[in-house]
Amino acid sequence: MTTENAVYWDPYRPEFWMNPYPVFKRLRQEAPLYRNEQYDFYALSRFSDVERGLTDKDSFSSSRGDILEYIKAQMPRPKGLFIWEDPPLHTVHRGVLSRVFTPRRMNELEGKIRAYCARCLDPLVGAGGFDFVKDLGAEMPMRVIGMLLGIPEEDQVGIREKVDAALRTEAGKPLQASQVRNSGEEFAEYIDWRAKHPSSDLMSDLLQVEFQDETGTRRKLTREEILIFVNLLAGAGNETTTRLIGWTGKVLSEHPGQRAELVENPTLIPNAIEELLRFEPPGPSVARYVMKDVEIHGQTVPAGTAMLLLVAAANRDESRYPDGDRFDIHRKGPPHITFGRGIHACLGAALARIEGRVALDEVLKRFPNWTADLDNAKLSSTSTVRGWDTLPAFTGGGGRNAVRREAAPAATTESAIAQPTAGTEGWELTLSAPMGPQVMTAHIVRNGESFSGTMSSAEMTAQEISGTVSGNTLSWTLPLTKPVAIKLGFEAAIEGDKIAGEVKLGMFGKGALTGKRI
Amino acid sequence: MPKVTYIEFNGDEYVLNIDPGLSVMEGAVNNNVGGIIAECRGACSCATCHVYVDPSWVSRIGEKNDTEASMLECVCDPQPNSRLACQIKVTEQLEGLVVRLPQKQT
Numbered sequence: 154m155t156t157e158n159a160v161y162w163d164p165y166r167p168e169f170w171m172n173p174y175p176v177f178k179r180l181r182q183e184a185p186l187y188r189n190e191q192y193d194f195y196a197l198s199r200f201s202d203v204e205r206g207l208t209d210k211d212s213f214s215s216s217r218g219d220i221l222e223y224i225k226a227q228m229p230r231p232k233g234l235f236i237w238e239d240p241p242l243h244t245v246h247r248g249v250l251s252r253v254f255t256p257r258r259m260n261e262l263e264g265k266i267r268a269y270c271a272r273c274l275d276p277l278v279g280a281g282g283f284d285f286v287k288d289l290g291a292e293m294p295m296r297v298i299g300m301l302l303g304i305p306e307e308d309q310v311g312i313r314e315k316v317d318a319a320l321r322t323e324a325g326k327p328l329q330a331s332q333v334r335n336s337g338e339e340f341a342e343y344i345d346w347r348a349k350h351p352s353s354d355l356m357s358d359l360l361q362v363e364f365q366d367e368t369g370t371r372r373k374l375t376r377e378e379i380l381i382f383v384n385l386l387a388g389a390g391n392e393t394t395t396r397l398i399g400w401t402g403k404v405l406s407e408h409p410g411q412r413a414e415l416v417e418n419p420t421l422i423p424n425a426i427e428e429l430l431r432f433e434p435p436g437p438s439v440a441r442y443v444m445k446d447v448e449i450h451g452q453t454v455p456a457g458t459a460m461l462l463l464v465a466a467a468n469r470d471e472s473r474y475p476d477g478d479r480f481d482i483h484r485k486g487p488p489h490i491t492f493g494r495g496i497h498a499c500l501g502a503a504l505a506r507i508e509g510r511v512a513l514d515e516v517l518k519r520f521p522n523w524t525a526d527l528d529n530a531k532l533s534s535t536s537t538v539r540g541w542d543t544l545p546a547f548t549g550g551g552g553r554n555a556v557r558r559e560a561a562p563a564a565t566t567e568s569a570i571a572q573p574t575a576g577t578e579g580w581e582l583t584l585s586a587p588m589g590p591q592v593m594t595a596h597i598v599r600n601g602e603s604f605s606g607t608m609s610s611a612e613m614t615a616q617e618i619s620g621t622v623s624g625n626t627l628s629w630t631l632p633l634t635k636p637v638a639i640k641l642g643f644e645a646a647i648e649g650d651k652i653a654g655e656v657k658l659g660m661f662g663k664g665a666l667t668g669k670r671i
Numbered sequence: 672m673p674k675v676t677y678i679e680f681n682g683d684e685y686v687l688n689i690d691p692g693l694s695v696m697e698g699a700v701n702n703n704v705g706g707i708i709a710e711c712r713g714a715c716s717c718a719t720c721h722v723y724v725d726p727s728w729v730s731r732i733g734e735k736n737d738t739e740a741s742m743l744e745c746v747c748d749p750q751p752n753s754r755l756a757c758q759i760k761v762t763e764q765l766e767g768l769v770v771r772l773p774q775k776q777t
């Protein structure tokens with residue numbers, strides 16, 4: 154290979170990160186084991202190689218960090234920061250955190266996250282535009298971690314700024330070893346306060362939980378260890394999720410047809426978030442320290458070097474994702490590798506997914522159309538994350554809720570795109586239930602004697618429904634999980650623009666159902 | 672080698688010979704059974720290896736521990752026979768095991 158033709162890749166050139174994908178494609182094809190002499194690292198870009206790098210923990214160690222500059226600088230790392238530990242320490246530390254950082258705790262936050270998004274977005278309805286990052290993405294993940302920890306809100310901005318600053322790099326420069334502080338002193342005051350005022354949050358659990366440490370001793374966590382865990386959650390769960398929300402705004406702006414489908418059918422949102430995570434992973438790479446000589450693509454990678462695993466390149470590997478450069482919310486097939494793999498796979502993936510889905514759902518409800526103002530947007534790339542610092546967008550009128558609120562006049566040309574497609578009927582339903590009247594929205598498409606569609610409400614993300622049509626009567630069921638697990642059975646007759654009938658509420662008996670066309 | 676049958680949500684069936692000692696998750700991932708993601712590769716911390724164990728097998732595969740039970744709270748459409756495939760070790764006694772995959776893992 155001649156020098157002119159060989160792929161050269163400088164990860165510290167900011168321009169590179171504007172669109173890294175053509176170079177990543179060349180790396181996959183021409184240099185699947187890439188060696189950068191200048192900065193002295195290797196890189197893997199094909200899916201199978203990246204996956205192996207993440208799962209072969211004996212060859213590729215996290216014990217010197219998972220960021221290239223840290224590995225090279227041989228930074229001291231506090232014990233307990235398990236993202237940068239190998240087993241057996243990693244096993245002990247991740248084990249104790251995952252005992253309190255449970256799926257149930259994450260799921261319980263959904264309603265609060267939704268309410269928070271509503272609080273951010275409601276004032277922006279009718280404003281003509283908003284910033285996906287500044288107005289939503291930058292604040293929300295930090296608040297969520299705050300909710301999880303039980304940090305009183307007014308203190309959260311300061312804490313987040315300190316943590317983010319500790320991880321941010323200056324454009325064009327490798328992260329400076331001196332920037333790193335992981336002692337978590339920012340949280341110390343709060344921990345002491347919570348120790349005196351126990352509650353039901355994660356912090357209270359961390360103060361209580363007992364575990365067996367690496368010496369076999371059963372004990373509680375020290376204050377120092379709690380600080381490290383909290384800092385890890387804040388460091389790992391904040392900017393990554395912010396970037397996901399920014400990419401959501403950018404990519405869907407460029408795919409208005411697919412966005413309209415999401416407005417129409419919100420049950421597609423989870424798959425759309427997976428595709429966004431594949432297409433523009435907020436963390437494009439992770440690094441490892443090579444523990445022993447490894448043979449890759451016919452070459453020996455020597456022990457003692459740093460290996461960069463290019464998640465963003467792997468996610469577009471054509472051998473796994475046909476037409477991988479195309480964004481497709483309907484994409485089926487193998488999952489992305491954005492949350493890593495193996496023992497270090499993202500502990501917060503479930504939470505990040507909830508955040509991404511709820512944010513998108515709440516945006517679409519209010520803003521079915523937007524155009525990202527890329528001239529005034531700013532992309533930044535650090536050693537850990539890539540995404541938008543600001544992403545202003547122009548918004549039209551309309552939105553699923555707005556349609557309901559405003560009923561008639563606001564149909565501008567823009568909101569016309571978001572009108573449900575021909576054949577879709579929308580109904581606003583009110584059911585009288587033991588817990589008081591509940592308002593729900595249904596969008597359905599009929600197909601002879603059956604129909605399918607979605608139902609949603611302020612408390613409930615859209616759920617798929619299907620049912621039967623007999624004359625002017627519709628029948629369908631809806632399984633609810635919250636506030637109690639119960640299957641609702643609906644039967645209602647349509648009279649012009651009105652609908653009325655009843656709903657069976659399982660063990661709670663029956664309730665009346667009324668509604669109108671929207 | 673014990674045979675394990677995986678039935679995808681769309682009805683596709685895979686009958687695979689799995690080395691004893693591997694988990695039902697590893698058997699699926701090694702053979703590219705699409706319906707299992709297994710992000711954490713067996714650390715019991717991602718719940719993306721959810722399967723429904725055929726009712727006739729439920730009592731024969733052993734109990735789930737607390738961690739698994741807690742992870743199962745977040746899977747889509749949990750059922751009494753829901754399990755995490757990474758927590759089921761394949762043994763000769765499991766010859767003929769049948770598991771069904773859920774519609775989605777996340």
Ligand code: HEM
Binds near residue numbers: 235247391497
């Ligand atoms: C879209 C958002 C997110 C992305 C793309 C992401 C990505 C990742 C990746 C790739 C890793 C593995 C790093 C490695 O192998 O070296 C990881 C680890 C981790 N993530 Fe996330 N993450 C996100 C959100 C979150 C959230 C919201 C939290 C928690 C609140 C979180 C907590 C963690 C923790 C604790 C680890 C360390 C796990 C270990 O080393 O065992 N992440 N994340």
Ligand code: FES
Binds near residue numbers: 717756
């Ligand atoms: S592979 Fe992650 S829980 Fe089974």
